[in-house]
Amino acid sequence: MISGRFPRTIRYTPARQLAHRAMLMTKRRALSALARNIPALKTPPHKKAPPLAGDLPAPFLSGAHGTVSVKNGQYTFNFLNSPRRFTLPVDWHREDLNTGTRLWKLNLHYFDYLHQLENADFEALVSDWIAQNRPFKPGYWLDSWNSYAMSIRLVAWMGEYQRRQAHLGYAFAERMIASIAEQARFLQANLEEDIGGNHLIKNIRALYWCGRFFAGETGCKATRTANRLLARELDRQILPDGFHFELSPAYHCQVLADLLDCWRLMAPGSLRAKLESKLVLMAQIASDFTHPDGLISLFNDGGLHMTVSCGALKDAYETLLGPWPQALSGSQYRAAGFFLKRTSKLFLAYDAGRLGPDGLPAHAHGDVFSFELSLGQQRMIVDTGVFEYNAGARRAHSRATVAHNTLTLDDHDQGEFWSAFRLGRRPGVIVNSACITAGNWMVDARHDGYAHLDGSPVHRRVITISDDETISIQDAIAGGRGQRAVARLLLHPSVEIVRDDRDHILLRSGEARLRLEAESARVSVVERPWWPDFGCEVMTRQLVLDYGTAPGEWSFQLHLETAASHSNTS
Structure with a gap:
């Protein structure tokens, strides 16, 4: 059967x-x-x-x-x-x-x-x-x-x-x-x-x-x-915005390296000129998705050191085509579904796109509405990464929605992941509106990855970054019948968790400080693995924000704070 x-x-x-x-x-x-x-x-x-x-x-x-x-x-x-x-x-x-x-x-x-x-x-x-x-x-x-x-x-x-x-x-x-x-x-x-x-x-x-x-x-x-x-x-x-269609920043860099080599070996002509125009777009993406620590984003399959380093890519590109593009302060890749914000204090990369191409979803994860966050040079909220491609518990977890910084209903996945690389049912993702400017940063989107559940629930997430660089996330489930709604945040292993006298949670790593306020959720902490590279496992902590049951609306905020403002916190 x-x-x-x-x-x-x-x-x-x-x-x-x-x-x-x-x-x-x-x-x-x-x-x-x-x-x-x-x-x-x-x-x-x-x-x-x-x-x-x-x-x-x-x-x-x-x-x-x-x-x-x-x-x-x-x-x-x-x-x-x-x-x-x-x-x-x-x-x-x-x-x-x-x-x-x-x-x-x-x-x-x-x-x-x-x-x-x-x-x-x-x-x-x-x-x-x-x-x-x-x-x-x-x-x-x-x-x-x-x-x-x-x-x-x-x-x-x-x-x-x-x-x-x-x-x-x-x-x-x-x-x-x-x-x-x-x-x-x-x-x-x-x-x-x-x-x-x-x-x-x-x-x-x-x-x-x-x-x-x-x-x-x-x-x-x-x-x-x-x-x-x-x-x-x-x-x-290569999508119209320049992103490689498998939607993995690491594989995007690998393809960029391969295509740079192709350009170098090709004879001059219209095909080479077309490739060059694509390479310019792809290089901008590689620059934009490089965290302040100099390493690439971990969305979907990949690893921090899986492919040619960002520095080597930069050197090769400049040898062949000219200056490497500077990372933008705010960028949106609508065809791929990625939105980014970069300031002197923070770097945030947000995924509001489909899981991957229909004909090749092998490297896709259940990460719709997930994000990565760095403060200064320090990664604070991270993607789980990948330990291996062999089918099994680790492979399944790396692709699962519970492993990502987004919302689940009764711990279901947004897509029907199976075996090591297969994907059956998958969500439709719609960006209702987005404003990515110097003064405003907001993405409002929804997906129907849980619509097969009782009550046909649909998840909507609105993420904003204010002038004081507070990150606000509003989650809403329309429909559904009593499924448990849970949001999660996976922390970098260096991040310490401190609860203050108002029961707010302070996340700190070196000079980096991030305060979580989640009045509409019960927050707990669990141990989870972080896989920054193949075969490399580091245990870390995941914040679990229990919202309650669907349908409903909930929110939480992440406030950037200076070390001085918490000098009396031990």
């Missing part, structure tokens, strides 16, 4: 994606069956490597997903804050790596850590991978010949070949180039059009690299494919 959430999930997926997935599944099964009976498919190719271009592209804006070190013949890889040791020959498919989404294993096969190795270790590791990893083994598409991993690996291998070519042995160099050519052909035949999004951008970047790395028809074919895909994906993936 098919669960109702499956049809509620599949109905949002474009037919072209479903058709491409069906084609890939059929092809994978057929090729795996053939490989069992054709010995030639089990050994590395002996084709002569195609000719290389005269001016090979150099590494650019490469941010490794982890680290590798070698001592006494032992390779220690550290991905997702989890180290593991290997010796040659490497067991690339060790059983403990085949869990969940296999993200650690994918990182191993990315090879974007190669720049950390000496030439001898570099040659040994690449040679070992080529010898042991042939396509078309059962499950080959999950890791070693996964097109996303391959896109990262191709760029890493080509970049390191350019950097080390004078020091590589002839036989190894020929073998490496032949493997790069084989992987490039495979990628062009297995593009991730069933997934799309940032995965397809990675494919496009790798193809532009191949176009510049190989001479003749091999390079030309890769460039033609990259141009065709990019011309289509720019308008599909």
Whole structure:
């Protein structure tokens, strides 16, 4: 029997994606069956490597997903804050790596850590991978010949070949180039059009690299494919306001880095000019979503150090296109649904948009009407972040609405999250009005993510920031029948909680002071995890504001205060 959430999930997926997935599944099964009976498919190719271009592209804006070190013949890889040791020959498919989404294993096969190795270790590791990893083994598409991993690996291998070519042995160099050519052909035949999004951008970047790395028809074919895909994906993936359509600031920065590299590798022309106009918008967003601590916002999937750093992005952008845009004091990205406020004292980022694109909600969280707040350089109210992509309790919590700084009814989610990346029913979000100016900052919006509950409740939140930088939040539930309404605020681990003699709550971290007034709510404190990066868990506290039952209207305020005004508070 098919669960109702499956049809509620599949109905949002474009037919072209479903058709491409069906084609890939059929092809994978057929090729795996053939490989069992054709010995030639089990050994590395002996084709002569195609000719290389005269001016090979150099590494650019490469941010490794982890680290590798070698001592006494032992390779220690550290991905997702989890180290593991290997010796040659490497067991690339060790059983403990085949869990969940296999993200650690994918990182191993990315090879974007190669720049950390000496030439001898570099040659040994690449040679070992080529010898042991042939396509078309059962499950080959999950890791070693996964097109996303391959896109990262191709760029890493080509970049390191350019950097080390004078020091590589002839036989190894020929073998490496032949493997790069084989992987490039495979990628062009297995593009991730069933997934799309940032995965397809990675494919496009790798193809532009191949176009510049190989001479003749091999390079030309890769460039033609990259141009065709990019011309289509720019308008599909980059919203009119410049935000990447998956609505994750971290993934937005990753896509910005990949597209900057594409721009660098492309020939001049109308497509490159169009890409440049998109990059200008995307850079402004990256600047705006950088907290005063220099790190990116954590809305939806991502991590503080998941992708290329904001500083490296800035340097790369200025090398290619000119001055990095200054963060704006007040900005609104209506297509994406984000609204921001920045002063000398505070930075607030507010989400009043949809969860994600209908065809790719994999990185979406239940965070409609959630916000992040920094005072000075200090994060005070934070997004929960992400510990892992493997399905389970941690993955479910990272996506759940109870983990975000918004309101729940009977702890239900705003969307129907399931498995590691699936989303069935999802809310409609409408911004009733917004005023983002130097003197006024207000967003009034509503969503119907709880309308399936008894009484069809609809949540409306109005958030304002006054001249004295007091943040006021008004919540209202229209409809509903007795569901418990609860708002939540997740605090940075450095924040202390102090109750004053009026039972107001003072939040302090260093010189930062924030007073919570919530007269219409009963406030309690619970322990919750904060996951600033993959594999990194820090316990912190969450304020739970129990409003009562729906329908109803409630409010709370956050007042900025100086350390001097509370000098007598211990």
